[in-house]
Amino acid sequence: MNLIIDNSNLFAGGGIQVAISFLKDLKNLNFDHIYHVIQSPNMAKAFGEVDFPNNFKFYKLSENAAFSKKTRIQQVKSLEDKIKPDCIFTVFGPSYHKSNYPKLVGFAIPHIIYPDSPYFKKLSIKDKLYSKLLAYFKSYCFKKYSDALVFETQDAANIYKEKYSFNKNVFVANNTLNEIFNSPDEWQKIPLHLDNTFNIVYLTANYPHKNLTIIPSIIEILTNKFNFHNFKFILTINKNELNFPDHYDQYIKYIGKVSINQLANIYEQSNVAFIPTLLEVFSATYLEAMFMKKPIIASDFGFSRDICNNSAYFCEATNPTAYAEAIINLYNNPEKGKDLIEKGEINLKRFGTSLDRTKKYLNFIEQISNKK
Known part of the structure; x- marks a missing residue:
């Protein structure tokens, strides 16, 4: 042809x-x-x-x-x-x-x-x-x-x-899934120095539909309602892009834009993949988290359920309490996370x-x- x-x-x-x-x-x-x-x-x-x-x-x-x-x-x-x-x-x-x-x-x-x-x-x-x-x-x-x-x-x-x-x-x-994930020799290390915290990664650019502004409210609920302080959000954003108040800095690690070769190592240093996006057709981030064996906390929409099937912890998209409860549940119940990971491994196979x-x-x- x-x-x-x-x-x-x-x-x-x-x-x-x-x-x-x-x-x-x-x-x-x-x-x-x-x-x-x-x-x-x-x-x-x-x-x-x-x-x-x-x-x-x-x-x-x-x-x-x-x-x-x-x-x-x-x-x-x-x-x-x-x-x-x-x-x-x-x-x-x-x-x-x-x-x-x-x-x-x-x-x-x-x-x-x-x-x-x-x-x-x-x-x-x-x-x-x-x-x-x-x-x-x-x-x-x-x-x-x-x-x-x-x-x-x-x-x-x-x-x-x-x-x-x-x-x-x-x-x-x-x-x-991007081919880089099947080529460990090409992965690049990016030390995050996270000191044994429960690490919640959101790999994203700073677009309004990515729902990043919900994070301070989640932090407030985790720290005040649940008295939980041993956690860190890892964001591929620069601090000056979001302008969150400084008192949230102890709970957020801003790492800025990263190369695709560094993604796998960031997942390796994380406990949970956080994907609260409000609008997508498809995001490969779901597949990356499944491949890297990380439980997913996701906004509950048709597109996220189509991609994740039963392998994510779904939350009402604009409800910070729902996300905070999901984080606490995965922290307190490792078996729940393990179950989501196993389902993710099975689900990933259908994407080829x-x-x-x-x-x-x-x-x-x-x-x-x-x-x-």
């Missing part, structure tokens, strides 16, 4: 990691397809094209394309018409233009499918209106400019299909590897391709 892999709208984070994994897997599979890879400037910087065989053709968009949808659309459409592919795979959408060739588009925008999330209650009226308009525009583009969609969870696929009466093909390919995901992507592409 003659394929376009469209990474033109990838800017940061998990989307770029998935795209890099996908390209590496395609190289390792060694099929005789021709891959035309359209790269955003940020994707090109994050990804080395070295040692890719001749059936991979890379096209880097101009820097202007990163800031102008119009420029990006013009450059991508020009390449599409020149290449004339059997199929286009936009790794994460939406795509903002109609193509003359079958197009599979990846979906990972939770704002569109979970409008009732408590996250939106935290927004100002202006921000709430902007978020609704943006969700409407993007959902319109997903529907109009794709021939099939691929979701990271069945929950997301079901909701989108019903909510937007999407009657084209819908596929599901779960996100997977990045290579399994890549094979699914190729299967979906073949199903909608012009070349049968």
Whole structure:
């Protein structure tokens, strides 16, 4: 097949990691397809094209394309018409233009499918209106400019299909554990000097939907209601990003942004994985915690239950007392934690590897391709 892999709208984070994994897997599979890879400037910087065989053709968009949808659309459409592919795979959408060739588009925008999330209650009226308009525009583009969609969870696929009466093909390919976790020789140590505390790790960036502001309330309940002081929250955030009052510092270890090679060692120094997020389609953090044999305390939503099944301690998302009680229960009942860990090991097996995901992507592409 003659394929376009469209990474033109990838800017940061998990989307770029998935795209890099996908390209590496395609190289390792060694099929005789021709891959035309359209790269955003940020994707090109994050990804080395070295040692890719001749059936991979890379096209880097101009820097202007990163800031102008119009420029990006013009450059991508020009390449599409020149290449004339059997199929286009936009790794994460939406795509903002109609193509003359079958197009599979990846979906990972939770704002569109979970409008009732408590996250939106935290927004100002202006921000709430902007978020609704943006969700409407993007959902319109997903529907109009794709021939099939691929979701990271069945929950997301079901909701989108019903909510937007999407009657084209819908596929599901779960996100997977990053390959670094299966390569202990590449793990890097990051000594945290935690002095035998009960360590609660939250690996996250500082986004409003990550629900970080609930942590001081949890600390208050743990220390005042339960008289529990022997604990530490480990946050991959800098202190000045959150501006929590200084008296919480004795219960929080701020370690700032870390590399993916350091994640495993952070888990090794932790007792519990804390994931109180208010809005996701998928987060690999759940899978990382399962792999590293750490019990998970999670906000109770459809996406978290879809991913974790019965292998997490679920809490009402905005209730600090529920999280505090979960922490105390896991501290006082090691058997409960062990049970969640064992269930997590079983649950993790259903997600497969990045290579399994890549094979699914190729299967979906073949199903909608012009070349049968």
